[in-house]
Amino acid sequence: MAELLESVILGDGIQLRNRICMGSMMRNRCTDGNKPTHANIKHHTDRARDGAGLIVAEGTFISLNGAEWPHAPVMYNQDHSDAWAEVTSEVHKVGGKILFQPWHPGRIQNDNMPMLKESGYSVYAPSKVPAKGGKYRTLEELPGHTDNITEIDDPRVIVGQYRHSVSLAKSARFDGIELLAHGGYLIHNFLCSHSNTRSDQYGVLDAIIEVWGSRAVGIKICPTDDYNDTMISYEEMKETYTYFIKELMCRDLAFINLSRRGCDVGRETDDYFRSRPRPQGKELPPKYEPLTDFGTLIKYPKSRAMLMVNREYTVEEARDLLQRGKINLVTFARPFIYNPDLISRIKKGVPLASNTRGGKVKYGPFEDRTRITIIGRHLEGRVRLSPVRQPAPSSRSYLISSDNNI
Numbered sequence: 001m002a003e004l005l006e007s008v009i010l011g012d013g014i015q016l017r018n019r020i021c022m023g024s025m026m027r028n029r030c031t032d033g034n035k036p037t038h039a040n041i042k043h044h045t046d047r048a049r050d051g052a053g054l055i056v057a058e059g060t061f062i063s064l065n066g067a068e069w070p071h072a073p074v075m076y077n078q079d080h081s082d083a084w085a086e087v088t089s090e091v092h093k094v095g096g097k098i099l100f101q102p103w104h105p106g107r108i109q110n111d112n113m114p115m116l117k118e119s120g121y122s123v124y125a126p127s128k129v130p131a132k133g134g135k136y137r138t139l140e141e142l143p144g145h146t147d148n149i150t151e152i153d154d155p156r157v158i159v160g161q162y163r164h165s166v167s168l169a170k171s172a173r174f175d176g177i178e179l180l181a182h183g184g185y186l187i188h189n190f191l192c193s194h195s196n197t198r199s200d201q202y203g204v205l206d207a208i209i210e211v212w213g214s215r216a217v218g219i220k221i222c223p224t225d226d227y228n229d230t231m232i233s234y235e236e237m238k239e240t241y242t243y244f245i246k247e248l249m250c251r252d253l254a255f256i257n258l259s260r261r262g263c264d265v266g267r268e269t270d271d272y273f274r275s276r277p278r279p280q281g282k283e284l285p286p287k288y289e290p291l292t293d294f295g296t297l298i299k300y301p302k303s304r305a306m307l308m309v310n311r312e313y314t315v316e317e318a319r320d321l322l323q324r325g326k327i328n329l330v331t332f333a334r335p336f337i338y339n340p341d342l343i344s345r346i347k348k349g350v351p352l353a354s355n356t357r358g359g360k361v362k363y364g365p366f367e368d369r370t371r372i373t374i375i376g377r378h379l380e381g382r383v384r385l386s387p388v389r390q391p392a393p394s395s396r397s398y399l400i401s402s403d404n405n406i
């Protein structure tokens with residue numbers, strides 16, 4: 001019977017200390033030329049030191065972009081790679097494993113964001129279909145995502161950018177790759193009929209496999225997604241993802257990370273990604289859980305791909321799914337922010353701390369820095385991490401938080 005805290009081998013030799021993965025989280029801290037800073041190193045290393053089995057680094061852009069995160073990392077030259085090498089080196093020193101997550105935002109961009117405005121580089125997407133909605137913190141006067149889209153003429157150019165970026169990730173000594181294919185960004189644009197009206201070949205995943213080998217590569221998908229104008233009908237979802245997952249399985253990947261964003265899971269940690277009721281024609285079956293339709297396409301006897309799940313899982317739920325053989329790995333994302341000692345807590349049976357800052361946790365040098373509530377006091381700015389102590393009077397009695405330390 002698989003257990004959360006037991007060690008396991010991912011792919012062909014990525015030795016994980018346990019089955020708990022820290023999900024990829026953009027923290028807007030790359031304030032030095034879009035390279036990781038000391039804050040990125042500390043954030044990842046703290047979690048690795050406490051024993052996180054696997055860490056997926058924040059989504060990292062493979063090229064110039066006009067996404068909403070001006071302080072997101074990029075990876076397209078040696079300088080970027082050298083800066084990331086400092087992160088991976090520190091994570092490795094404390095026994096952690098860390099994956100690189102290549103990201104192209106596709107149609108979720110605005111050409112008025114500085115990198116695009118200054119360079120004149122285009123917003124590339126599969127088809128010239130603007131995404132509805134969006135609002136850019138730093139473009140207050142303007143509407144959201146651009147309608148100034150350049151339809152990708154020769155997909156090999158973008159595929160080449162992915163190949164280059166993941167090669168740099170290799171020289172930065174990441175342990176593998178998680179391809180970002182959810183959230184309404186480029187790869188996801190190709191997966192929805194309303195954002196992709198073309199029918200040619202693309203091949204990003206195969207290019208990544210050429211560089212890394214399939215057993216060091218995984219992919220993060222979210223069939224039920226409702227973020228960034230991605231919602232599709234249940235019928236389209238089932239047909240597309242059944243086909244897509246079967247294609248993925250032919251590639252002998254290390255893992256598939258299945259997100260359930262867009263599903264009503266009966267609880268919400270905060271309103272950062274709160275799923276709204278789905279409109280007519282896009283409803284899901286009551287209490288829908290994507291594992292029902294897609295779990296056995298990935299996890300079956302002799303399958304070599306691990307099934308990782310994410311979004312709003314609790315420790316109890318993950319433990320139960322593991323013990324029943326339904327999953328191999330679980331991701332916690334937001335809980336790792338306010339529980340840098342998440343693994344210690346699970347080991348000691350200490351309840352996880354909850355988010356006392358609501359959806360205002362924007363994590364970055366933006367104006368809406370939030371007041372931080374700790375044990376009834378309001379503090380502004382930096383607060384030092386305090387280690388877990390036992391026994392626990394209540395999960396909120398410890399910790400944490402500051403824009404730089406969490």
Ligand SMILES: Cc1cc2nc3c(=O)[nH]c(=O)nc-3n(C[C@H](O)[C@H](O)[C@H](O)COP(=O)(O)O)c2cc1C
Nearest residue numbers: 023024025026058059180310311312331332333334
């Ligand atoms: C602040 C923040 C930033 C995120 N950035 C990314 C990202 O860069 N790439 C990605 O694939 N998912 C990103 N996510 C989604 C998380 O990886 C995860 O899928 C989601 O938060 C659900 O897991 P949770 O309920 O355990 O938080 C982000 C989530 C948060 C809260």
